[in-house]
Amino acid sequence: MEADLGLLTASGGGGGASSGGSASGSISMLSKEDNRGLTSEESSSYADESGLELGLGLSLRGGGGRGGGRCKSAVWGPYARILTAKDLPSMGLKSSSDHKSPSSLSSSSSSSSSSMTKANFSSGTKRAADSGVSQVVGWPPIRAYRMNSLVNQSKSPPRDELHSTFERSKTKNEVIDLTNSGCNKNCNNVERKGQPKTSLFVKVNMDGFPIGRKVDLSAHACYETLAKTLEDMFCKATTTIGARGSGMEEHDVMAEAIGSSKLLDGSSEFVLTYEDKDGDWMLVGDVPWGMFLNSAKRLRIMRTSEAKGLGPRFQQRD
Amino acid sequence: MSHFPEEILEQIFSYITHRRDRNALSLVSKTWYDLDRRTRHSVSIGNCYALSPARSIERFPNVRSLTLKGKPQLVDIVNWVPRNWGGSVDPWVVALARDCPDLRELRLKRMLVSEPSLLLISTSFPDLRSLGLIGCHGFSADGLSAITAKCRFLEHLDLQKSVVGNDSGQWLSSFPENFTSLVSLNFGSLKGAVNVDDLMSLVARCPNLKNLRLNKAVPLPTLPQILLRAPQLVELGIDPRAQHIDPESHNRLYEAIRKCKSIQSLSLSGVLPISLCCQVHLSAIFPKLISLDIISFIEVRILGFINLLKHCHKLQRLRIVDLIGDEGLLVVSSTCKDLRDLRIVPTYSNPPVNRYVTEEGIVAISKGCPLLESFQVFCHQITNAALITVSKNCPGITCFRLCLHQRQDPDHVTLQPLDEGFGAIVQSCEGLQRLSLSGLLTDQAFLYIGMYAENLETLSTTSAGDSDRAMLYVLNGCRNLRKLEIHSCCFGDNALLANLERYETLRFLWMQLCEVTLGGCKFLAKKMPLLNVEIIHGRDRDQGDYPDDTMKIRTLYVYRTLNGPRADAPNFVWTL
Numbered sequence: 001m002e003a004d005l006g007l008l009t010a011s012g013g014g015g016g017a018s019s020g021g022s023a024s025g026s027i028s029m030l031s032k033e034d035n036r037g038l039t040s041e042e043s044s045s046y047a048d049e050s051g052l053e054l055g056l057g058l059s060l061r062g063g064g065g066r067g068g069g070r071c072k073s074a075v076w077g078p079y080a081r082i083l084t085a086k087d088l089p090s091m092g093l094k095s096s097s098d099h100k101s102p103s104s105l106s107s108s109s110s111s112s113s114s115s116m117t118k119a120n121f122s123s124g125t126k127r128a129a130d131s132g133v134s135q136v137v138g139w140p141p142i143r144a145y146r147m148n149s150l151v152n153q154s155k156s157p158p159r160d161e162l163h164s165t166f167e168r169s170k171t172k173n174e175v176i177d178l179t180n181s182g183c184n185k186n187c188n189n190v191e192r193k194g195q196p197k198t199s200l201f202v203k204v205n206m207d208g209f210p211i212g213r214k215v216d217l218s219a220h221a222c223y224e225t226l227a228k229t230l231e232d233m234f235c236k237a238t239t240t241i242g243a244r245g246s247g248m249e250e251h252d253v254m255a256e257a258i259g260s261s262k263l264l265d266g267s268s269e270f271v272l273t274y275e276d277k278d279g280d281w282m283l284v285g286d287v288p289w290g291m292f293l294n295s296a297k298r299l300r301i302m303r304t305s306e307a308k309g310l311g312p313r314f315q316q317r318d
Numbered sequence: 319m320s321h322f323p324e325e326i327l328e329q330i331f332s333y334i335t336h337r338r339d340r341n342a343l344s345l346v347s348k349t350w351y352d353l354d355r356r357t358r359h360s361v362s363i364g365n366c367y368a369l370s371p372a373r374s375i376e377r378f379p380n381v382r383s384l385t386l387k388g389k390p391q392l393v394d395i396v397n398w399v400p401r402n403w404g405g406s407v408d409p410w411v412v413a414l415a416r417d418c419p420d421l422r423e424l425r426l427k428r429m430l431v432s433e434p435s436l437l438l439i440s441t442s443f444p445d446l447r448s449l450g451l452i453g454c455h456g457f458s459a460d461g462l463s464a465i466t467a468k469c470r471f472l473e474h475l476d477l478q479k480s481v482v483g484n485d486s487g488q489w490l491s492s493f494p495e496n497f498t499s500l501v502s503l504n505f506g507s508l509k510g511a512v513n514v515d516d517l518m519s520l521v522a523r524c525p526n527l528k529n530l531r532l533n534k535a536v537p538l539p540t541l542p543q544i545l546l547r548a549p550q551l552v553e554l555g556i557d558p559r560a561q562h563i564d565p566e567s568h569n570r571l572y573e574a575i576r577k578c579k580s581i582q583s584l585s586l587s588g589v590l591p592i593s594l595c596c597q598v599h600l601s602a603i604f605p606k607l608i609s610l611d612i613i614s615f616i617e618v619r620i621l622g623f624i625n626l627l628k629h630c631h632k633l634q635r636l637r638i639v640d641l642i643g644d645e646g647l648l649v650v651s652s653t654c655k656d657l658r659d660l661r662i663v664p665t666y667s668n669p670p671v672n673r674y675v676t677e678e679g680i681v682a683i684s685k686g687c688p689l690l691e692s693f694q695v696f697c698h699q700i701t702n703a704a705l706i707t708v709s710k711n712c713p714g715i716t717c718f719r720l721c722l723h724q725r726q727d728p729d730h731v732t733l734q735p736l737d738e739g740f741g742a743i744v745q746s747c748e749g750l751q752r753l754s755l756s757g758l759l760t761d762q763a764f765l766y767i768g769m770y771a772e773n774l775e776t777l778s779t780t781s782a783g784d785s786d787r788a789m790l791y792v793l794n795g796c797r798n799l800r801k802l803e804i805h806s807c808c809f810g811d812n813a814l815l816a817n818l819e820r821y822e823t824l825r826f827l828w829m830q831l832c833e834v835t836l837g838g839c840k841f842l843a844k845k846m847p848l849l850n851v852e853i854i855h856g857r858d859r860d861q862g863d864y865p866d867d868t869m870k871i872r873t874l875y876v877y878r879t880l881n882g883p884r885a886d887a888p889n890f891v892w893t894l
Contacts, residue, residue: 223856265831265870267806269725276401278455278481285872286400286854287890295401304780304806305725305756306664 206234206301217293223285227263227272271304331357356380364825366405369880371413382422386410388429390828392803402888411435415442425450436461440468448474455481462489473501477508485510493520502529506555511535522547531555534588539567542574551578555585572599585611597626604629611637613663628653635659640675640696647679651686659692677704684711694719699730705739709746718743719754725781728758735759741766754778764788768795778803786813793817800824806831811838821849826877834874837867843894850879851894858889
């Protein structure tokens with residue numbers, strides 16, 4: 001199976017030998033184009049993750065891969081991506097930067113069925129959040145298709161890291177609308193520039209819950225839907241976990257009608273933050289969506305009191 | 319007075335150094351203004367966008383020490399300001415390089431420092447003694463190498479909280495062999511690993527080294543050797559991160575610290591096991607300390623550590639995790655009678671630890687440490703009675719920041735809002751300059767602040783107040799207010815627009831996630847041309863899709879400026 005993965009990535013990435021090392025080589029090339037400045041440890045973990053991700057199409061085994069949904073594998077893509085991510089206790093991927101690199105693939109996203117696939121992804125995400133532990137059912141391998149999609153991706157030369165986020169956000173041409181009238185109609189207006197869309201999973205942790213979740217950032221086109229997804233994810237989990245007085249808060253959040261998300265507008269006890277490339281925690285919602293996608297490594301739903309606390313503060317797991 | 323010869327005035331002025339006094343001097347007459355202009359050597363500019371570099375150098379041509387601040391200071395755990403917001407120092411460095419070659423000290427806080435700027439700094443100021451890059455980013459270790467290699471007389475290099483790209487420690491190795499002038503070196507927040515041999519040789523050949531703060535990449539076993547080469551150290555900061563907790567190397571570390579006879583300030587971060595043998599050394603070190611920072615997770619024997627605090631008789635400044643709880647604070651209050659500055663920082667751990675600070679500990683501190691000036695506490699519960707007691711016991715408080723675990727908690731005994739408690743603080747502590755509110759607060763609290771907090775300069779509040787009147791009480795009342803930070807309160811356009819002229823006396827106003835609308839901000843911008851009204855709302859300027867005027871703004875940053883809208887605002891910052 002490993003050899004299979006190696007082969008796939010090698011041919012897709014256009015170079016290298018047949019082992020996992022090649023996977024890291026090819027994928028780090030792709031990630032350099034995105035200029036994330038991955039360190040070696042990050043790229044190797046990414047290699048694991050991406051190797052498995054690509055292997056998803058090949059293997060019919062449930063635990064075989066991580067979310068690898070290229071957009072054209074839309075119908076089963078969401079299921080594969082999300083459900084198998086949850087079914088991977090053995091992967092032990094602790095690094096929070098796992099899903100940084102897939103964004104290099106997601107940033108080069110497809111044009112045609114984007115709105116359809118986005119709808120699929122969103123629904124897929126929601127359904128996965130609900131179902132949680134269902135097994136992956138086998139589906140036909142789509143290896144040839146994936147090879148094509150990988151080969152088609154352009155490889156631009158690495159750019160200076162300091163200017164990368166600006167250039168990328170300017171070339172994205174995304175229209176983002178954060179009005180209360182809802183994000184749905186504008187999600188469909190998002191244009192992508194002729195490159196296949198892939199998943200961008202990031203970990204989400206909420207203060208007070210020992211169990212973290214994962215969410216696919218590329219399945220959303222604006223902050224509203226992301227925040228709502230997160231609220232759903234954690235609200236439904238709260239009934240089982242009696243946090244320190246926060247159960248009431250989640251209930252209120254849950255009862256909120258469609259409209260601006262409480263996480264985004266500062267009215268809930270919690271605030272949504274993300275860790276960016278430099279390891280700092282930033283508030284979600286300030287920068288344009290494209291920039292956010294490129295720099296978010298993981299999310300955290302933090303208590304506002306702690307966010308506005310008296311830093312620096314010590315985190316044991318650092 | 320007008321017949322005083324200038325030479326004598328100059329002599330007198332040379333004794334007056336504080337910038338507020340100097341500002342007052344310069345307003346007396348044209349002669350005095352001119353004299354102050356020519357003799358002002360130390361200039362501090364709190365907002366680098368408030369005026370242009372050319373203008374400030376024209377005003378103070380003989381500046382030798384310049385402090386510049388860029389981004390607004392709201393960095394707590396979370397960066398409330400997006401990373402690429404701005405704060406570029408480039409135009410300043412260009413102007414300084416051209417006109418002020420005698421510059422001795424440059425301190426940049428929260429600014430974007432590009433690589434070319436750093437290179438320009440290294441070549442333009444041959445007499446540079448002190449460089450501070452605090453909370454800065456945008457440069458790499460190669461730029462730093464240029465600084466260390468070329469600034470022959472560098473005494474202070476302060477890199478705290480900065481982010482350095484491509485850091486493999488080469489900057490430290492670039493100090494020349496004959497470089498011996500270092501007095502203070504702080505690279506605690508850097509991520510790259512320096513060459514340990516170079517570090518040891520640097521420390522050994524700088525006899526004046528007084529302040530050394532190392533980052534976590536310096537391996538634990540080498541720390542004792544480094545310290546043995548600098549027995550004259552006065553301030554030390556280390557961040558020992560050992561993969562395996564090795565009691566022997568910790569023991570040797572504390573032994574080495576003990577050998578630094580003059581040590582007065584110690585800062586320990588990281589995971590810090592305090593084994594029994596270490597305690598022997600620490601109990602010898604602690605009595606000498608004036609300043610102690612323990613922002614770390616004390617793994618075992620928390621009570622043993624609390625006992626160690628009994629040795630800190632001379633302590634004036636303490637930063638500690640709330641893990642020590644009320645018992646720890648009791649020990650501190652009975653031991654550290656000279657305490658001026660206390661900061662209690664939250665511990666985050668998973669699973670959560672059940673030790674934290676409550677109002678009992680806070681009251682104990684106030685009773686035991688009446689000289690307290692700066693009190694910054696993260697606690698789980700508080701009562702009005704406790705706050706009133708604190709205000710009575712410690713009237714000298716100038717900085718009071720309270721952060722409750724649950725953002726809008728009332729007094730946990732009476733379930734009343736905390737208005738009376740904070741009211742007592744502002745009334746009793748007449749010198750209060752900085753205040754951060756927390757807990758359930760109504761308009762009444764703001765009324766008290768407006769009425770009594772005459773010296774207040776910085777006010778920071780989250781989710782407080784019931785109506786626009788609260789903001790107006792503060793804007794109309796606090797004469798000396800300079801910085802106002804408001805996060806997710808219910809204040810809207812009425813509050814924003816009621817007292818427009820006030821904003822020209824503030825350094826800045828920051829409102830995030832409140833109820834101000836785009837229309838209100840546009841009105842403000844139109845009426846007050848000397849203000850920059852900047853908005854961050856998660857979308858680019860270039861996108862054609864402009865929202866309508868009733869849209870609520872996420873982040874509003876208003877500051878006074880003589881320079882007009884800034885040219886380097888990124889796309890997601892709109893200047894109205």
